Amino acid sequence: MSPAPRPATRSTAELSALLQAVGRGDREAFARFYDATSSRVYGAVLRVLRDRGFSEECVQDVYLEVWQKAPTFSPEQGSPAAWLVTMAHRRAIDRVRSEQSRTDRESKYAMLDAAVGIHDTSDRFLDRRPVLDAMQELSGRQRECLFMAFFEGLTYAEAADRMGVPVSTMKSRIRSALAKMRVDPRVACLAE
Incomplete structure (x- = not known):
């Protein structure tokens, strides 16, 4: 328009x-x-x-x-x-923040793929297993927050709105979930 x-x-x-x-x-x-x-x-x-x-x-x-x-x-x-x-x-x-968030997310996925040596799309599921395993160690809320942010591509504000919490709470949950996952050496690339 x-x-x-x-x-x-x-x-x-x-x-x-x-x-x-x-x-x-x-x-x-x-x-x-x-x-x-x-x-x-x-x-x-x-x-x-x-x-x-x-x-x-x-x-x-x-x-x-x-x-x-x-x-x-x-x-x-x-x-x-x-x-x-x-x-x-x-x-x-x-809109600028959403685009930046999408770009950052794509960069993290590219780093993850490079860190585990993915060259062929048939190996993608198997190579992401360490991340999925590490996510099982998180609380249900932390998993849900990470899923919305990284797999659904929602911004902090969109995810916070969906969960009915303040944006600062959403950011805190995601940060603490990533910190907990970084302990696992198989997903250390998330530290970037």
């Missing part, structure tokens, strides 16, 4: 009224709000992501969030533009 062409700038009062109408489920107001603000949102996201495709996806996510959170918007707490740009910036930063 590309941003709409930039129409005449709307006042804060007009944007507030549109956003309040969106909060009541008014689709036409949503379309007008989008037309009035999407180029600013796209610019804010593009400055962070520096990729047009990712930026367009992120803008879609932002406006989905606008549709869902519009009922909670209060003009007394700030302008619609500030609320929207803050939301867009946070969403873009989350």
